[in-house]
Amino acid sequence: MRIRRTLAVLFAGLATATAVGVVHAADAVDAVYPAPHPFPLAPPGAAVTDPRPTVAVLLGPAGANAADVLAPFETLAVSGRYRVVTVAESRDPVPLTGGLDLVPDHTFADVGDVDWIVVPEVQEAGSPRLRPAVDWLRQRHAGGARILGVCAGTALLARTGLLADRPATSSWLALYGLERQYPDVRWTRGVRYVDDGRIITTAAVLSGVDGALRIIERDHGVDAARQAAAAVRWPGYHPGGPTSIDAAHPVPADAIALLNVGFRDPVRAGVLLTPGVGEIELASVFRTYTQLSYVARLTSVTADGQPIRSRHGLTFVPRTAVTGGYDRLLVPGQDAARTHAVDVAWKPVYVHSRAGFPFDGTLRDLAATTDAPTARWVAKTLEYRADDVTGPAVPWSPLLLMVLAMAAGGILYAMARAALARLPRLRNWLRHLAEMLVAMVAGMTLLGLFVLLSPWIGGAALSATGHVLMLVAMVALILVRWEHYAAAPAWAFRSRRGGAVPPSAEPDFGTNRYVEEVSRQGTSSGTTRT
Secondary structure, three states: OHHHHHHHHHHHHHHHHHHHHHHHHHHHHHOOOOOOOOOOOOOOOOOOOOOOOEEEEEOOOOOEOHHHHHHHHHHHHHOOOOEEEEEEOOOOOEEEOOOEEEEOOEEOOOOOOOOEEEEOOEOOOOOHHHHHHHHHHHHHHHOOOEEEEOHHHHHHHHHOOOOOOOEEOOOOOOHHHHHHHOOOOEEOOOEOEEEOOOEEEEOOOOHHHHHHHHHHHHHHOHHHHHHHHHHOOOOOOOOOOOOEOOOOOOOHHHHHHHHHHHHOOOEEEEEEOOOOOOHHHHHHHHHHOOOOOOOEEEEEEEOOOOOEEOOOOOEEEOOEEOOOOOOEEEEOOHHHHHHOOOOHHHOEEEOOOOOOOHHHHHHHHHHHHOOHHHHHHHHHHHOOOOOOOOOOOOOHHHHHHHHHHHHHHHHHHHHHHHHHOOOHHHHHHHHHHHHHHHHHHHHHHHHHHHHHHOOOOOHHHHHHHHHHHHHHHHHHHHHHOHHHHOOOOHHHOEOOOOOEOOHHHOOOOOOHHHHHHHHHHHHHHOOOOO
16 A cells, blocks of 8 residues: 555656646747747849859748758858759748748749759648648659758658659658658668759758758769868768768657756847858757757847848848847857957857857857757757767756656645545545546557557557557556456445445445445345455
């Protein structure tokens, strides 16, 4: 009995912590792609004749991954051999990861001829809102355009049907779902990109740089690609073909992501956008501190609250003018770090004060201001090596909050149990309800593990498997608590002479008091009951 009560208290603590974590996680995930603020836009300028091949980077109406968009964009633009533009269904600002609002250069209707299309990870890739983008991709591919699918952008690309019976790759995290949803695609793990002629697909996030370099290499040769890699300070260029990478899979250390999303109190940080800032420099800030790390809520700001133009001509709209009141003011860009253009009273943090690939600076800062496990996890989601990160080895802040939530749940359970001690019928009903909920949660947890281990199962089979596992968990609970569920119901406590058990003497099912009550009633009625 003591063991059972201890386990019940522990379960109550875990259940409370899980509930707190789920509520906090929903808010944290929603904050990654906040809706853009309304902003009056100037009408588009007159079309400019440019003889260079056009590369169109696709944007989704609900948002797109900042690094998937901006890393290939700058890599191709810095080569000087392409006209690189962004395109969407309309010219309304599109939120990139963390709340970086980008104004598309063109719409599907006015972009003109395109030679390459870059498809990044877009939000709500399976929703009807993306139907215009799906139709546009099919039409342009049929017209001769070539496509680069970056990271989880292959989800939208697979939806078009263009990857059917083709080899392709994607983010190691996204592949678990893509392998089930699109079994007709020959998915590949452990390579930076897969070049299948007119369609190139890349692995996670920063592999988009390699995909862009592959485009340059194919069109203009190895030397041009090597120069572009040096210009963006990318350390991993491999001429002539893709490099092999570790086929990443979830490991226990990755639980830091659940801890952060559920229990870390995010930092409120402003990000100062300065004219001429590099596109990858921006991506390194807005991706590193938000999606899959959830350590900060970012607000894009400018000195005067007006839009700025990046190094290669993209238009970014800030959320507000720079003010105080932030926990930190992050200033991306090596040029900004050199000029120190920000008032020191605002305590700016120049994350790119050291030379190197921009993500090196933000990963170092992430490790130093949060913890090293979080920085290593973010680097893993980027598929980027993060060797030079130092910081706390244990994420104390979210751990402490989780422990406090568990303690609160255990205390509340103990108090509720004491209060219900005098209400046996209500207590028994609540116990039944709680045990069934436990069985349902356990079944769904088993289903989740089964899905990860069995990526070939989907659709109706997946739903049927989930229901079977839930039923198995319920039956297991009944067997564990056999004496409770096998006990005679309340109506059995009626004597053969028609007498009823007084309400005050109603038995406590599932305990030894039930046996005592049966014996007492049998003795008083002159009958033997077993």
